[in-house]
Amino acid sequence: MASPDSREEILDSLPVEVSLLRRLESLKELERQNPLGCSPRKERVAEHSWHIGIGVVLLAQYCPTDVDISRAVLLATVHDVVEAFVGDTFAFGNDVAGQQSREESAVAEICSKFPGPGATLLAGLWEEYESQSTPEARFVKGIDAFLPILLNFVNPENSSWREHSVSASKVTKRLERVATSLGPLADLNRRMISQAVAEGHLADG
Known part of the structure; x- marks a missing residue:
């Protein structure tokens, strides 16, 4: 009977796509700034991507245009994969200005270090999301x-x-950039923002 492979030999023989999958697992631990709605702890990036995907399935009826739900779920799943390489960027933080260049470099790194059809597909989906070139994106x-x-709002x-003493105007500005894709959901967000200001949970101005 042949001797079994060593742990190192097995890991060294992994397909490049499996190695990339291992790297992306760090998204299960990477924290975002938002809280969970049901807990004091912060949301993690993988949880966020899953929640966006579920949100796409449940809320597609509110989208003003027809969307391919399966395609949109794919985009939701991969839209933050680059954060496994560059970390999360808080939407209202000081480092937003450099986010695009950091993330583009991360995509190039993925394609360079993990070459193959898997990385190419991942990069293409991410670029579709970033370019906002489709109704699904x-x-x-x-x-x-x-x-x-x-x-x-709920927590x-x-x-x-x-x-982070975020102002209502900043939250509203971010919402209005995408409001046309949300239909009545945008109005619901606006009501939440107004009520959060009234309750003192969101800075006015």
Whole structure:
């Protein structure tokens, strides 16, 4: 009987796509600034992507245009994969200005270090989302704005709004960039923002 392979030999023989999958698992631990709606702890990136995907399925009926739900779920799943390489960027943080260049470099790194059809597909989906070139990409971007507002609203004591003294005008500006993709959901977000200001959980101005 042949001797079994060593642990190192097995790991060294992994297909490149499996190695990339291992790297992306770090998204299960990477924290975002938003809280969970049901807990004091912060949301993690993988949880966020899953929630966006579920949101796409459940909320597609509110999208003003027809969308391919399966395609939108794919985009939701991969839209933050680059954060396994560059970390999360808080939507209202000081480092937003350099986010695009950091993330584009991360996509190039993925394709370079993990070459193959898997990385190419991943990069293509991410680029579709970033370019906002399809109705599906625009809807996912809308849900990506809708859900953080919802989570901060339902858990005000642990909200990133309060922690970082975020102003209502900044939240509203981010919402209005994607409002046309959200239909009536945008109005619901606007009501949440107004009420959070009235309750003192979101800074006015």
